[in-house]
Amino acid sequence: MAGAVSALFLLDIKGRVLVWRDYRGDVTALQAERFFTKLLDKEGDAEVHSPVVHDGAGVSYTFIQHNNVFLLTASRQNCNAASILLFLHRLVDVFKHYFEELEEESLRDNFVVVYELLDEMMDFGYPQYTEATILSEFIKTDAYRMEVTQRPPMAVTNAVSWRSEGIRYKKNEVFLDVVESVNILVNSNGQIVRSDIIGALKMRTFLSGMPECKLGLNDRVLLEAQGRATKGKAIDLDDIKFHQCVRLTRFENDRTISFVPPDGAFDLMTYRLTTQVKPLIWVEAQVEKHSRSRIEITVKARSQYKERSTGTNVEIEVPVPYDATNPNIRTSMGSASYAPERDAMVWKIKSFPGGKEYMCRAEFSLPSITSEEATPEKKAPIRVKFEIPYFTVSGIQVRYLKVIEKSGYQALPWVRYITMAGEYELRLI
Numbered sequence: 001m002a003g004a005v006s007a008l009f010l011l012d013i014k015g016r017v018l019v020w021r022d023y024r025g026d027v028t029a030l031q032a033e034r035f036f037t038k039l040l041d042k043e044g045d046a047e048v049h050s051p052v053v054h055d056g057a058g059v060s061y062t063f064i065q066h067n068n069v070f071l072l073t074a075s076r077q078n079c080n081a082a083s084i085l086l087f088l089h090r091l092v093d094v095f096k097h098y099f100e101e102l103e104e105e106s107l108r109d110n111f112v113v114v115y116e117l118l119d120e121m122m123d124f125g126y127p128q129y130t131e132a133t134i135l136s137e138f139i140k141t142d143a144y145r146m147e148v149t150q151r152p153p154m155a156v157t158n159a160v161s162w163r164s165e166g167i168r169y170k171k172n173e174v175f176l177d178v179v180e181s182v183n184i185l186v187n188s189n190g191q192i193v194r195s196d197i198i199g200a201l202k203m204r205t206f207l208s209g210m211p212e213c214k215l216g217l218n219d220r221v222l223l224e225a226q227g228r229a230t231k232g233k234a235i236d237l238d239d240i241k242f243h244q245c246v247r248l249t250r251f252e253n254d255r256t257i258s259f260v261p262p263d264g265a266f267d268l269m270t271y272r273l274t275t276q277v278k279p280l281i282w283v284e285a286q287v288e289k290h291s292r293s294r295i296e297i298t299v300k301a302r303s304q305y306k307e308r309s310t311g312t313n314v315e316i317e318v319p320v321p322y323d324a325t326n327p328n329i330r331t332s333m334g335s336a337s338y339a340p341e342r343d344a345m346v347w348k349i350k351s352f353p354g355g356k357e358y359m360c361r362a363e364f365s366l367p368s369i370t371s372e373e374a375t376p377e378k379k380a381p382i383r384v385k386f387e388i389p390y391f392t393v394s395g396i397q398v399r400y401l402k403v404i405e406k407s408g409y410q411a412l413p414w415v416r417y418i419t420m421a422g423e424y425e426l427r428l429i
Contacts, residue, residue: 003077004125005084006059007031008118011070012104015039018069019107021118023125027059031074035061052081064088067103075125083127090130091121097132113139131162133263160210162245162262168208172411174261175204176215176268176401180392181422184279185381188427195277197394198422201268205261209405215257215268216399235394239272273394280305280393280419281352283382284428285318295321295364299347302357311352311386316360317344319380319429324364333358343380352386381425388419 006027010019015036020029038053038061053061062084063072071088073079092102094117099106107114116139121128129135178201185194201215220234242248243266245259257269286298299318303311314334320343327338327345334349347360403411 003075003079005073005079005122006075006077006125007073008122009035009070009072009074010107010114011036011072013068013070015070018104019111019114019118021115021122023122026076027074031059031061032072034059035063035072035074036070051085062088064092066092067101069102069104069107077125087122087127087130090127091117094121094130094132094135097136129161131262134161134164137164160245160260163210163260164263165210167263169206171206172208172403172409173206174213174401174403174411174413176398176413176415177202178392178396178398178415178417180394180396180419182277182280182393182419182424183422184277184424184426186279186426186428188429190428192276192279195275197273197275197277198270199273199392199394199396200270202265203261203268204265205263207261207263207403207405207411208409209407210260211403211405211411213259213261214400214402214404215259216401217257218395218397218399219255221255235273235396237271237396238274239270241270243268275394277393278304279426280388281311281314281316281384281386281421281424283316283318283384283426285382287429289366293366295324295366297345297362297364299345299360299362300357301347301349301352301360303352303354305354305388305391307354309354309388309391311354311388312350313385313387314349314352315385316347316349317342317383317385318347318360319344319382320362320364321366323367326365327362328364329360329362331358331360336360336362338362338364379427379429381427382429384424384426385421386424387421390417391419392417393419 004024006024007020007022009017009032011032012018015032017029017032020032034055035053038055051063053063058076060075060079061072062081063070064085071091073084073088095102098113099110117135120135120139121130178199180197180199183194183196183198184192187193218234220236245261246268247258250256250258280303282302282304284300288296290296297318297320299316301316322343329336329338329345331347334347336345336347339346345362349358398415401413401415403413
């Protein structure tokens with residue numbers, strides 16, 4: 001971080017200070033009031049969505065909102081805004097670890113613990129420890145446990161700050177989920193306007209000691225460097241972001257993903273692919289207005305993945321006029337219902353095998369009398385949700401997952417693939 005944070009504030013929904021911690025002594029508690037006034041002045045303005053606010057006195061504010069609490073930093077120095085925002089989100093995660101949920105009430109009930117956490121997580125305006133599992137080893141929420149003099153865990157003085165020593169399991173296992181979200185926007189002509197894949201490697205580790213893990217993917221750069229054939233089996237990963245446990249220098253040198261994992265669940269890596277993606281589920285809707293008082297909608301859904309794959313929990317949301325009534329819906333598969341609160345018909349299919357096509361027909365009544373000044377109806381897109389297990393759009397594959405620990409135990413690695421819909425919208429009405 002280029003500069004240091006002067007103070008950190010936790011405010012309620014009305015801008016009143018619940019907790020504040022002064023780190024450098026160059027701002028006052030009045031800064032929170034000035035910030036909230038500034039925020040109210042900009043309400044309704046597009047700039048209000050910016051998480052960084054400046055005032056004329058040389059103070060910069062960076063904030064996020066979670067439920068009914070504002071988390072705010074004030075600084076007189078030129079800080080790295082992205083680092084501060086990441087720290088504030090980590091702060092939310094730590095509070096949720098301690099209090100189950102971060103709300104005004106949970107802060108009021110735990111002032112002592114909140115101040116202890118703020119002291120440990122930031123020192124003189126610079127972020128320190130943000131791993132909830134490590135902090136919970138020496139900051140206890142139960143009063144009787146706090147009376148015991150606690151030694152700082154080894155992880156605080158260790159080079160590996162995200163993992164404590166002395167962890168033991170009877171059964172050593174690693175679970176790796178390769179999760180890909182497909183974002184697609186198809187226009188009314190059937191052309192793909194936007195498509196990308198957001199992927200994440202989510203891990204859950206139950207390993208004893210201080211294990212070293214090595215992960216190999218079908219990364220084109222690595223396979224070409226090793227002189228292996230890459231025909232159709234390798235992928236190019238963009239915008240890779242690793243968990244702090246990954247040794248970046250090792251990855252930059254030979255593309256090996258080597259790390260000492262935290263205990264429990266964490267996101268090892270996220271990536272993005274901006275390739276042209278073929279829509280996995282293609283949905284078209286035809287609307288016929290038989291008269292001013294009746295409308296008929298015919299929806300066709302076709303799966304465009306291979307027959308060996310099966311989509312699950314498919315949900316297709318088709319917009320209908322806001323004043324539609326008396327729905328009469330028939331489907332060739334699954335069930336459909338009218339959701340008036342969403343101005344939509346929702347068609348649910350539990351299992352959608354590859355290469356199949358299903359239909360849904362619906363009739364609605366419309367009011368026979370309409371206002372002459374009626375505003376033109378907004379055309380909402382068809383939205384689709386789904387999950388396809390044992391399948392990835394990008395073709396990413398885990399070639400190996402090795403666990404090496406000095407005691408020499410055998411660990412069981414489990415790998416699972418799943419593809420799901422992200423922002424998946426088709427304007428084919």
